[in-house]
Amino acid sequence: MGQDRPAVQATAGPARWVRAGPAGWVTAGVAGEHGGVLDNVVPYLTCAQCGAGLVRAGGSLRCRAGHVFDIARQGYVSLIPAGARVPGGDTAAMVAARADFLAAGHFASLAAELGLAAAGAAGTAGRGGRPDAGAGCVVDVGAGTGYYLAAVLDRLPDRVGLALDASRFSLRRAARAHPRIGAVRCDAWRRLPVADGAAVLALNVFAPRNGAELRRVLSPAGRLLVVTPMNDHLAELVGPLGLLTVDQHKPERLAATLGPHFELAARREHRGVLPLDRKAVAALAAMGPSSWHTDRPALAEAVARLAEPAPVTLAVTLSVYRPTPGL
């Protein structure tokens, strides 16, 4: 990733990005200091309280009714209704493990394939949709560290991206993952703080799927890209490390959650065998849902007993959905 990424100009202190893009947008801000990169995505965001549009006012976003959302020092904004209980999402330890694992490039082939699929799907959406090529953002629901969204944006130089997640620790990373990402804390199971039809592409990679909301925020000509694990994903680690097994009925569940709102346009499998060292295996176990249930010393012992490198199966499906017409 990153070869065609815009120039990143480092100054003393936090990173500063300055770029005039093909669609005319300009970013001049400091990530972590009033969330400069959020400016790219503010036009697509809505108030968590009343649903109105938002504008930037210094270190906050505000709607016309006066609801105010402060931008965190780390560059993301929480768009959560007052008093709402929102899940914490991934913990600091899970996010650190995910960042380490992904930075080592073990899932780079998947990111590359997702980038290619996104470029193809955005082309389709552009032809059938708005005449202005740069209109419509890319929304990643459950974006984690922003790794896959960054890969997709590298392929789409005139788009900006919206990383949505419940985890503050994920969002701190996502806000810095790419100069065109704006990071927003929200709950995927509630109304998303995103305008109707704002997205030309939506991504959902190993993350919660709310079909109705994904459909609402996607433009009618937009596409939804979903990555889900297959039955044999990470199979070699399930027994030795006591990892949670993949639900045998996942494809049916996928169809059931998205079914009324989306229809399948294309699906392909992405497979490989990763030769993982013990450090990578430990990170893989620590970044996933099993980490909620596993005792750390027992996991370390189990990892130490594995052969090195351990061959581990990567087996996922990449599905492209279009909104069901007439709904």
Ligand SMILES: C[S@@+](CC[C@H](N)C(=O)[O-])C[C@H]1O[C@@H](n2cnc3c(N)ncnc32)[C@H](O)[C@@H]1O
């Ligand atoms: C398995 S991780 C996948 C992250 C990223 N897509 C990736 O593959 O690297 C699932 C992500 O969903 C987020 N998440 C879990 N529940 C959520 C919710 N209710 N609303 C928003 N995000 C949520 C977690 O914080 C986590 O970042």
Ligand SMILES: [Zn+2]
């Ligand atoms: Zn409002």
